Amino acid sequence: MSPDSRAEPSATERTPAQAAMLALLLEVAATPTPGNVDRAHDHSDLRFEHFLAGAVGALDGLSMAARPDVGLGRAFERAVAGMATQRGGNTQFGGLLVLVPLVRAQAHGALTRDGARAVVDRTTVADSVAFFEAFDHVDVAVDEPPPALADCDVRDADAAIQAVREREIDLGALLVADAARNAIGREYADGFERTFAIARRLRAGEGPVLDRAAAVWLDTLADQPDTLIAIQHDAETAQWASERAQAVREGKASLDAITASFQERSINPGTTADLLAGGLFVALQRGLTV
Amino acid sequence: MSPDSRAEPSATERTPAQAAMLALLLEVAATPTPGNVDRAHDHSDLRFEHFLAGAVGALDGLSMAARPDVGLGRAFERAVAGMATQRGGNTQFGGLLVLVPLVRAQAHGALTRDGARAVVDRTTVADSVAFFEAFDHVDVAVDEPPPALADCDVRDADAAIQAVREREIDLGALLVADAARNAIGREYADGFERTFAIARRLRAGEGPVLDRAAAVWLDTLADQPDTLIAIQHDAETAQWASERAQAVREGKASLDAITASFQERSINPGTTADLLAGGLFVALQRGLTV
Numbered sequence: 114m115s116p117d118s119r120a121e122p123s124a125t126e127r128t129p130a131q132a133a134m135l136a137l138l139l140e141v142a143a144t145p146t147p148g149n150v151d152r153a154h155d156h157s158d159l160r161f162e163h164f165l166a167g168a169v170g171a172l173d174g175l176s177m178a179a180r181p182d183v184g185l186g187r188a189f190e191r192a193v194a195g196m197a198t199q200r201g202g203n204t205q206f207g208g209l210l211v212l213v214p215l216v217r218a219q220a221h222g223a224l225t226r227d228g229a230r231a232v233v234d235r236t237t238v239a240d241s242v243a244f245f246e247a248f249d250h251v252d253v254a255v256d257e258p259p260p261a262l263a264d265c266d267v268r269d270a271d272a273a274i275q276a277v278r279e280r281e282i283d284l285g286a287l288l289v290a291d292a293a294r295n296a297i298g299r300e301y302a303d304g305f306e307r308t309f310a311i312a313r314r315l316r317a318g319e320g321p322v323l324d325r326a327a328a329v330w331l332d333t334l335a336d337q338p339d340t341l342i343a344i345q346h347d348a349e350t351a352q353w354a355s356e357r358a359q360a361v362r363e364g365k366a367s368l369d370a371i372t373a374s375f376q377e378r379s380i381n382p383g384t385t386a387d388l389l390a391g392g393l394f395v396a397l398q399r400g401l402t403v
Numbered sequence: 404m405s406p407d408s409r410a411e412p413s414a415t416e417r418t419p420a421q422a423a424m425l426a427l428l429l430e431v432a433a434t435p436t437p438g439n440v441d442r443a444h445d446h447s448d449l450r451f452e453h454f455l456a457g458a459v460g461a462l463d464g465l466s467m468a469a470r471p472d473v474g475l476g477r478a479f480e481r482a483v484a485g486m487a488t489q490r491g492g493n494t495q496f497g498g499l500l501v502l503v504p505l506v507r508a509q510a511h512g513a514l515t516r517d518g519a520r521a522v523v524d525r526t527t528v529a530d531s532v533a534f535f536e537a538f539d540h541v542d543v544a545v546d547e548p549p550p551a552l553a554d555c556d557v558r559d560a561d562a563a564i565q566a567v568r569e570r571e572i573d574l575g576a577l578l579v580a581d582a583a584r585n586a587i588g589r590e591y592a593d594g595f596e597r598t599f600a601i602a603r604r605l606r607a608g609e610g611p612v613l614d615r616a617a618a619v620w621l622d623t624l625a626d627q628p629d630t631l632i633a634i635q636h637d638a639e640t641a642q643w644a645s646e647r648a649q650a651v652r653e654g655k656a657s658l659d660a661i662t663a664s665f666q667e668r669s670i671n672p673g674t675t676a677d678l679l680a681g682g683l684f685v686a687l688q689r690g691l692t693v
Contacts, residue, residue, distance in 0.1 A: 127488070131459050138428070138455045152442055152451065161442065162613050165428045166693040169421050198417070199693045323452050403456040403489045 129219040129398070130175035133212045136393035137168035137205055139403070140386055143326035145368050148354070148375035148382050152323070163201025170195035171209055178213045179220035185232065186240030186247075186284050189213045193247040203251045207341070207387035210288075210297050211308060215394055224398055226304035233285040233301050240284035241277040245270045254383075256344045262290050296340040296384045300391070307333070311392025315401055322403050326389060331368075334358040334385045341383035354380055419509040419688070420465035423502045426683035427458035427495055429693070430676055433616035435658050438644075438665035438672050442613070453491025460485035461499055468503045469510035475522065476530030476574050479503045480537040487540040496543050497631070497677035500578075500587050501598060505684055514688050516594035523575040523591050530574035531567040535560045544673075546634045552580050586630040586674045590681070597623070601682025605691055612693050616679060621658075624648040624675045631673035644670055 127135065141164040144151040150159055174192025177183040192209045218228040248267045258266045264276035265287060277287065291298035300308055311329055318325035335358035338351035354375065360366035375382075393401075417425065431454040434441040440449055464482025467473040482499045508518040538557045548556045554566035555577060567577065581588040590598055601619055608615035625648035628641035644665065650656035665672075683691075 127459065131462060135456060135459045138459070139452060142451060142455060160611060160613070161432060162429060162611065162693050165432060166425060169417065169425045169428070172421060321450055321452065323450070403452050 127397070128176070129179050129216045130172060132219075132397045133175045133178075133216050133394050134168050134172050135403070136212065136390050136397060137171065137208055138165065139322060139326055139393050140208065140390040141165075141168075141204075143323045143330060143389070145327060145372055146330045146382070146386065147358075147368060147372040148380045149386050151327075154372070159201045159204070163199045164204045166199035167196040167201070167204035170198040171205060174209070175212065175216055178216040181221050184239050184243060185213060185217055185236055186243030188217075189240075190243040190247040190250075194250045197250040203253055205387075205390070206247070206251060206253050207297055207384055208390035211300060211305075211387050211391035212394055214301070215305065215308070215391055219398055224395060226306065226309055229308075230304040233289075233304075236284035236286075238277055238281050238283055241282055241287050242274050244284050244287065245273050245277070254341060254345050256294065259290050259294070262287070294340060294343070296337065297387060300388070305391065307337075307388055308391035309395060311388055312395035312399065312401075315392055315396040316399060322401065326393060329392065330385060330389050331358050331361060333388055334382050335362050339382040339385045342380055345381065346378075350378070350380065354382060417687070418466070419469050419506045420462055422509075422687045423465045423468075423506050423684050424458050424462050425693070426502065426680050426687060427461065427498055428455065429612060429616055429683050430498065430680040431455075431458075431494075433613045433620060433679070435617060435662055436620045436672070436676065437648075437658060437662040438670045439676050441617075444662070449491045449494070453489045454494045456489035457486040457491070457494035460488040461495060464499070465502065465506055468506040471511050474529050474533060475503060475507055475526055476533030476537075478507075479530075480533040480540075483537040484540045493541045493543055495677075495680070496537070496541060497587055497674060498680035501590060501595075501677050501681035502684055504591070505595065505598070505681055509688055514685060516596065516599055520594040523579075523594075526574035526576075528567055528571055528573055531572055531577050532564050534574050534577065535563050535567070544631060544635050546584065549580050549584070552577070584630060584633070586627065587677060590678070595681065597627075597678055598681035599685060601678055602685035602689065602691075605682055605686040606689060612691065616683060619682065620675060620679050621648050621651060623678055624672050625652050629672040629675045632670055635671065636668075640668070640670065644672060 141150060142152045144153040150156055150161055150164060155161055171192040174188050174195050177191055178188035189209060192213060193206055196205050214229055214232040217232045218224050222228040222231055245267060248270055255267050265273045267273060285301055288298045288301040292302040311333060314329045315325050334355055338355045342351040342354050357366060357371045361368055361371060431440060432442045434443040440446055440451055440454060445451055461482040464478050464485050467481055468478035479499060483496055486495050504519055504522040508514050508522045512518040512521055535557060538560055545557050555563045557563060575591060578588045578591040582592040601623060604619045605615050624645055628645045632641040632644050647656060647661045651658055651661060
């Protein structure tokens, strides 16, 4: 047998992890996404190339998410560790938190809302521990924990790890407890409703995929306040940002104008980007072509 | 043993294949690169997202290039097959032809000019066959073969495959025979001299990596005519394009002006981009941070 005949025949099909990486790349390339780094916009210390390297760095962790012998939290922690091998800091922490359970659902189960719920239901205390360890790799904007989880504060990860072990809190329960204030927690709570809705909108759209992605990004921000804005500023600012996005949809404001006003106020709709990354992954897996 | 303890510790280090993929992503993101698709420019049917998907698609083939049990030509052919899983057509055929031997040199040998020469020296007739098969996946701009290889014309791949088998022409010999007219052939002939020089320039530069890459791209085009321009147009046009790049370096023309004039004449310095991708890979492996 020649060496060549042992070559894999599968090189033309993306693995779930590769599709998730491509989703991260398409997300950051979509433009305009006012307030976020995108193909046409950098922040001063957080630039486009950091997101490219972050997506590549996350690949090994995303591949681990597809392996049933690796804990979901450990896959997430490794994806974050790899993402952090660039100098920009936190590029895709939230996007990976959305993507990791979806990659597992695709690889071992079904990439449906029920399939995603099943992945969340199977999370363990070890996944919670690994989740807290992921915060070691990068600075992430976080709020106070909800009152019922006051002892699970990522700002004191050692105490939080002890608390989730003592109280046997799995990763699903940990994130779902924050669903009222954190849009990613809400996805974990309700089977990724918005993520799957974004995927439907992406597939129903027309034209180049990056144009569709930018349009869906705006819809997503207009539909519900971005919870990263609420954490970094306050609920009123998040509400205001969504109203500005709605004004663009209604033709009452220009994208350039809201980009300028978001930049001026350092408004970064990061959770909207995280959900778009998840939606792009689902859409790619369901046949969206690039 | 818990599932978690089996997790790999290596997620924070890029594999050679991942670094090559990142090099492709950084190459297309660098802007301005007049005449080429880049972060700020699309062509009408060949857009930025096609290069993102092309880079991701190439990963499995690039990973095969790191495996000594896979023929180098087969790894290249699989990389091209994966690259072609997007709707833009040929995005990175030449870049992969530069990268595949460098990935092998890094993984099994040394990423030096001697190491690259050794990889080329070890190529086989089977590698030539796989190289011709790669043209099945995508339309590539090619010229007549050189007279000594008139029977090895990619435009009749079956006949070319028969010819390389009968005449026992390995991939190195095939590409080196075209070194006078094709800059990638020249790299194969002389141990990737320009690629390693590009890597040195990238590492010696300052500022964001994409800005360095765009500056080195311009230097590379100014230094020698782009052989893709020569193939798609003629030697005079390629010479003219390099003189325009030199004029920008000397402050006698603006990047915007040459971008407009290249676009108007459909001038696409693609080989310059291919060499930059190779140089970015070498620079990343030698410590260039993103």
